[in-house]
Amino acid sequence: MANIPEELRYSKDHEWVQVEGEIATIGITDYAQxxxxxxxxxxLPNEGDNFNAHDAFGSVESVKAVSEIFTPVxxxxxxxxxxxxxxxxxxxxxxxxxxxxxxxxxxxPGELDGLLSAEEYEEYLKSEED
Amino acid sequence: MTxxxxxxxxxxxxxxxxxxxxxxxxxxxxxVQYPAGTIAEHLRTREHCGLFDVSHMGEIxxxxxxAIPFVNHLTTNDVTNLVDGQxxxxxxxxxxxxxxxxxxxxxxxxxxxxxxxxxGTQDKDWDWIYSHRGDFxxxxxxxxxxxxxxxxxxxxxxxxxxxxxxxxxxxxKYYHFAEGEVDGVPSIISRTGYxxxxxxEVYADPRKARQLWDTMLAAGGYGSDTGILPCGLAAxxxxxxxxxxxxxxxxxxxxxxxxxxxxxxxxxxxTDFIGCxxxxxxxxxxxxxxxxGFEMVDxxxxxxxxxxxxxGRKVGVVTSASPAPYLKKNIGLGFVSPELAGTGNExxxxxxxxxxxxxxxxxxxxxxxx
Numbered sequence: 001m002a003n004i005p006e007e008l009r010y011s012k013d014h015e016w017v018q019v020e021g022e023i024a025t026i027g028i029t030d031y032a033q034x035x036x037x038x039x040x041x042x043x044l045p046n047e048g049d050n051f052n053a054h055d056a057f058g059s060v061e062s063v064k065a066v067s068e069i070f071t072p073v074x075x076x077x078x079x080x081x082x083x084x085x086x087x088x089x090x091x092x093x094x095x096x097x098x099x100x101x102x103x104x105x106x107x108x109p110g111e112l113d114g115l116l117s118a119e120e121y122e123e124y125l126k127s128e129e130d
Numbered sequence: 131m132t133x134x135x136x137x138x139x140x141x142x143x144x145x146x147x148x149x150x151x152x153x154x155x156x157x158x159x160x161x162v163q164y165p166a167g168t169i170a171e172h173l174r175t176r177e178h179c180g181l182f183d184v185s186h187m188g189e190i191x192x193x194x195x196x197a198i199p200f201v202n203h204l205t206t207n208d209v210t211n212l213v214d215g216q217x218x219x220x221x222x223x224x225x226x227x228x229x230x231x232x233x234x235x236x237x238x239x240x241x242x243x244x245x246x247x248x249x250g251t252q253d254k255d256w257d258w259i260y261s262h263r264g265d266f267x268x269x270x271x272x273x274x275x276x277x278x279x280x281x282x283x284x285x286x287x288x289x290x291x292x293x294x295x296x297x298x299x300x301x302x303k304y305y306h307f308a309e310g311e312v313d314g315v316p317s318i319i320s321r322t323g324y325x326x327x328x329x330x331e332v333y334a335d336p337r338k339a340r341q342l343w344d345t346m347l348a349a350g351g352y353g354s355d356t357g358i359l360p361c362g363l364a365a366x367x368x369x370x371x372x373x374x375x376x377x378x379x380x381x382x383x384x385x386x387x388x389x390x391x392x393x394x395x396x397x398x399x400x401t402d403f404i405g406c407x408x409x410x411x412x413x414x415x416x417x418x419x420x421x422x423g424f425e426m427v428d429x430x431x432x433x434x435x436x437x438x439x440x441x442g443r444k445v446g447v448v449t450s451a452s453p454a455p456y457l458k459k460n461i462g463l464g465f466v467s468p469e470l471a472g473t474g475n476e477x478x479x480x481x482x483x484x485x486x487x488x489x490x491x492x493x494x495x496x497x498x499x500x
Contacts, residue, residue, distance in 0.1 A: 037364070038169045040453045041431055059482075061431050063168045063453050064364045066482075085429075092167075 326373025
């Protein structure tokens with residue numbers, strides 16, 4: 001079963017969000033990295049880019065496939081994880097830690113209300129498998 | 131298509147027990163990878179040994195006095211060049227010279243040949259072959275249900291398989307085969323493969339597939355860091371791509387001739403086969419496109435179907451592309467206009483709207499040391 005930390009919020013596109021003040025840190029979930037397989041390439045936006053909620057802000061590629069990543073909340077990109085350029089495999093090894101992808105200064109923290117709790121995300125994964 | 135409609139090889143349960151991630155491949159329920167992952171499976175095959183279930187491939191017996199003339203009538207390569215116990219790579223072509231399928235032709239005896247065709251095309255191939263039997267004195271029979279096929283590939287393949295058979299494997303040359311026993315199971319042991327490594331493909335009674343699979347895993351030290359690994363379709367594809375080999379539906383199809391796909395060497399144009407005239411003409415006037423290998427220069431990964439550009443003009447299309455786990459480069463095959471096909475030429479690949487630089491390089495991208 002996929003690892004789903006209690007303290008994070010989740011999107012149905014399999015991103016996780018960690019909130020500190022007005023900054024949301026975003027990455028992809030354990031389930032997402034497991035589904036992709038060996039991650040070999042991560043493409044991230046530039047600092048200063050602005051996105052609306054649900055926009056694609058980058059992509060994650062495995063040997064076999066490419067998958068877009070969507071920001072669950074809108075705002076300005078204030079940080080990106082440059083380490084993933086050289087060590088994309090960290091996405092497989094530590095999806096919730098060292099493989100964070102972007103930090104977004106949220107325009108509308110109310111968008112967080114549309115995200116799933118850990119328990120809801122687990123339920124969602126189960127329903128997807130059926 | 132639901133799971134129930136998918137065809138299964140006799141090793142389906144083994145794949146599931148090993149944690150294989152199952153996907154629909156051409157109507158077959160097949161493992162795309164096991165828990166070790168595609169990169170580990172690919173590297174293990176290059177450095178040690180990989181085990182592949184390829185039982186979904188199709189087999190056809192061609193038996194009778196006219197076996198050789200019949201297969202020579204249908205395929206591009208020249209079967210009269212084979213000796214008993216030898217196989218070659220060939221293609222079934224239409225009158226237009228485009229490809230029905232690519233295949234291996236095995237010669238047991240002059241009056242007994244054995245064809246191995248692709249999984250997804252085997253019904254079409256059978257219909258094509260059967261409809262052309264004409265006055266040839268041959269018996270044709272579908273044999274796909276008579277055989278499992280297990281490929282053991284990599285530098286350690288011979289030493290591992292040798293522990294399971296009395297047949298002297300060192301005496302089987304590349305693209306030759308022997309009939310023998312593997313773990314007591316009557317088998318065709320063929321020194322062939324689709325990985326660019328040394329190795330064998332073993333054909334046997336499908337009821338013995340599980341025994342052979344489990345025995346080969348055990349003999350190969352499955353579970354140790356340098357032991358054999360079961361490999362899924364994703365590694366099979368990256369291994370063949372690194373080795374510059376064609377895949378039907380990509381580099382070859384009913385719209386592509388072997389000449390365009392750099393397979394002139396399997397087209398013996400002095401023989402008389404269906405499509406030979408078209409291929410002779412094409413060879414004389416030169417094809418309009420040529421298959422090339424490329425390596426990404428810019429950071430980014432090309433994928434099947436992406437467009438190829440040169441100086442802002444579309445000049446071709448990618449047929450297969452992927453990260454190359456052993457070479458640690460992003461590579462691909464594709465068709466371009468012949469005047470642009472020279473090694474060293476720069477092209478651009480349209481990667482989801484971004485024009486990324488790539489360079490044409492010689493194929494195979496990877497060649498094992500012999």
